[in-house]
Amino acid sequence: MRLELEENGSTCPKCGAPQQNGISCIRCGIVFHKISGTAARSTNSPVQSPGYRSEHNLPFATLIRLSQLILLCSLFLLVLSYHYQDVLPPADFYADVELSDPVQSKTSLAPFKVRSSDIIYTITPLQNYRLQGVVVSYHNSDAWWDIYHHRSWQDFINIKDICVIWGENVSSGIYLNMAFKNSTWTCWAYWPDTETARRFSMHQLSNNHLLVLDENIREKLDQVEIGDLIRLSGVLASYSHSNGQFYRGTSTSRTDTGNGACETILLTEFDIVKSANPGWQRLNTVAWWLCAVSLILIPVLIVRAPVRWSD
Structure with missing residues (x-):
């Protein structure tokens, strides 16, 4: 939206004072083209509600939950394979x-x-x-x-x-x-x-x-x-x-x-x-690696997740 001042009968969009042709208000001193540009941007910009906003497209919350699930499963398999091997x-x-x-x-x-x-x-x-x-x-x-x-x-x-x-x-x-x-x-x-x-x-x-x-x-x-x-x-x-x-x-x-x-x-x-027991031995090795990787990945994802409060 663009605000324009007419030659006759124009008023300041901020204080309402009658105006003559000019670039600023004779009473409050606002610059007309600046306030009209602000109004246009306000009209065209989408409204954002307060909350968490990520600057990346990665689903960090999902990745963290998945890593936690892998950790729990690998711990279970580790105990099970340690016994049966x-x-x-x-x-x-x-x-x-x-x-x-x-x-x-x-x-x-x-x-x-x-x-x-x-x-x-x-x-x-x-x-x-x-x-x-x-x-x-x-x-x-x-x-x-x-x-x-x-x-x-x-x-x-x-x-x-x-x-x-x-x-x-x-x-x-x-x-x-x-x-x-x-x-x-x-x-x-x-x-x-x-x-x-x-x-x-x-x-x-x-x-x-x-x-x-x-x-x-x-x-x-x-x-x-x-x-x-x-x-x-x-x-x-x-x-x-x-x-x-x-x-x-x-x-x-x-x-x-x-x-x-x-x-x-x-x-x-x-x-x-x-x-x-080659099968159980291989499973034990895989469980060790999954456990180690998930223990490293979980804190890294939590720290690196680009999340902040937006106004």
Whole structure:
């Protein structure tokens, strides 16, 4: 809308005073073309009601709610998959593989020295050794709560311990009634009653301290999970190193018990023959990532949402 002043009988649109031709009011002094431009803009501009107004087209509120929903779902899947990825499969899962006793024979290897993490180790091979069995528990030597392997013993070649069962301990399915746990250097087997203890043979269980010098074998060991069927080859060996009075021996019998009954094995081959719960393991990995991403995304969306009060 444009306000124009006529030559005769015109009045000021603000104070109503009679006007002669001119650009401003003789009484209040307003400039006529400025007030007429303001009136035009007021007429043509859409009316905005007070409230939140976003300068972008992104639906931030929807994205925030979606991220919160993803977080809740990923937390649920994380707890669920964490439980089921360590559930031991039934005995028929291993029925197509013969899980006989480990094979042990004389070795021609002489003692030798290796360097790892600037420490010189002396390794003394005692027997060739082959084992195929089911992993029921394991311990990573670099675990944050393990104060012995790296800090106290400065042992950087024993990277993992695995507790393995074979023979009738597997085929009978008795292991499903039991629980297994590895501590720093021991495998513990728990049974609920004397009947289970009678049926389970401690001579068909071994806790294996695994010495690794090969990076490919190390990567395979990192993928081992409870319930996996594994096959390994190497030598039973004792070893020591130059820093301090460190020494660890090995058992060469499957019937001994107590301290010193564990097998210390320098690995030359290692394979996961059959993975127990690959689906649950993948789901656990995906749930971890979704949880981490949503925890980062939610506060970022809240902070970056371009929302302000409009007048």
